[in-house]
Every structure is written in structure tokens, then in C-alpha cells.
Amino acid sequence: MAVKVEPVNARRIQLSQFQGQVPPPLAMLFILGEGKSRLVAGGQGEGFYVVKVDKIIPGNALNQPALIGRTQQEMQQALAEEYGAQFTNAMRQTVGVKRNEKAITASKARITSTGS
Incomplete structure (x- = not known):
């Protein structure tokens, strides 16, 4: 079982690039509140992701x-x-x-x- 940590910095406006097909882990990033985390299945059966929101910077x-x-x-x-x-x-x-x-x-x- 491979565990890989990948920090992500994203802005909500970037979701429009996906034209409605936002990957579940990235969508969860904008659903969770600051300091919250959740286990999310990958969109193409590639496994599971632990999504944790460290900080929210208002735009x-x-x-x-x-x-x-x-x-x-x-x-x-x-x-x-x-x-x-x-x-x-x-x-x-x-x-x-x-x-x-x-x-x-x-x-x-x-x-x-x-x-x-």
C-alpha cells in the first residue's frame, strides 16, 4: 500500500477548468471547512484520498x-x-x-x- 502526501493549493475559480467533471478529492477540498479532513474515493477507481484542509484564504x-x-x-x-x-x-x-x-x-x- 503506497502512501503519498501531495499538498495542493487551489482556487475555487480553477474548478471551471474541469467543465463539471471535477475530481472527487478536489471537489471535497472546497466542501470541507478549515481544519477538517475526510476520506474520499478516487473518481476513476485509483484508490482513496485523505483530504485535509489546513487553511482557507478568502478570495x-x-x-x-x-x-x-x-x-x-x-x-x-x-x-x-x-x-x-x-x-x-x-x-x-x-x-x-x-x-x-x-x-x-x-x-x-x-x-x-x-x-x-
């Missing part, structure tokens, strides 16, 4: 102005889309919109047909 988003700007843009876009969808749904309910599937199908056929 400062003000040091990452590009990240703040990108996050603001993403939030504004998502918010605009959500407001648009809610507004459209409210109009449909207020006005009492009904879909005429037969007319929609006929219009699509007329628009997409290649007339000779």
Missing part, C-alpha cells in the same frame, strides 16, 4: 475585474431573456392567445417551399 473578487465584467454580462443576458419570456407569457395570458396549428403548418409550408 477578493475586486482583484479579478475581467471576471466581474464577464459575470455581469452573463447575468444581464440571462435576465433579459427571462424578462422577455415572462413578458411574452403574460401577454399571451392577458390577450388569450390560441395557436392555430393548421394555419401555422400551412404558413411554414408556404414560406419554405421552393416555388418553380
